[in-house]
Amino acid sequence: MALAGKEIALGPDGHLLDPDDWSEPIAEEMARLDGLELCDLRWWLIRFVRAHYGQYGMPPLMRVAVKAMRGDGGLEDASSRTLYRLFPDGPIREACRYGGLPRPESCI
């Protein structure tokens, strides 16, 4: 499909087939099509998940993201509910999708 002026291949679960296709405008466009605005906090989570994936080869556990949001994210009272308010359909999975990463496959 065409996203941000580029032809992009998506898998059946809506994740980019080629992570190298990813860019911030493409993430914005994917979110717009979903009726979602990528506010600063959503962007913080997407970037955190991408950085974690780059370092460890997999997305973070929810508790790791919550802890980081309380620290680097500057939201002292962050909880898993905070993350679910950002992405109700699964915060880490959705952050992976908008972040151009594969769908997390673990049942953790």
Add this chain to the structure above:
Amino acid sequence: MSDYIVLIRRKLSPEAAVGIMRDLREALKIHEAPLVFFHGDGAETTSDRASGWEEADPGVDWCVCRTSVERRAASDLLPSSFRVATLATFYQAVLSARRVDSLGLGGTLSCGSGSGDRPGEEPKHLLLEVGFAPTGLQQRRETLEMALAAAALELDASVLFHGDGLAHLAGDSARGWAQITDFGLLGMYAESPGRPSGSEIAAQTVDAARAADLRARAATILIL
């Protein structure tokens, strides 16, 4: 609620499968609804028709890790008496079990369990032992996922690498283990006289005596 849990993480021969079904039938005389959880390579066993799982006793809760079975594209091959479940199901069952057996890639262990997860009881300490060298990325990943699931559930747990299992901490694909130490998710120990060869992971190295102490303090030990 199951008070007897069996974890199977290695592929079983048909003869071994028959033996397990026989043992479970015996266990039903003294244990309430045993739960058998197939994970990783163990999930391959469940689609082996020669193992005779269709004869498995329905009094046993036969569970297969959803992700393990999906990775092996074996969801449609599960015996009718089996169900897919998650590692959260497994660990919740372990917390309330009196006996936990593990048939892992690194060996077999049967352990009685100490205090439980009921009100007023001390939380159980869980020790995950990794004593086998992974044969591929999938074995590496699924072993790490056992630890990450315990971390996700915020269990009081540690991982102990020893012998051939130290290979999990070496090489680029070992980097997933670093998140456990970087974020303080679980205790992580390497039974080794020095820093494990080729490892950049900050596992705490322990000698044989300290490793024995870790085992003695654990309420439940799982051999992965």
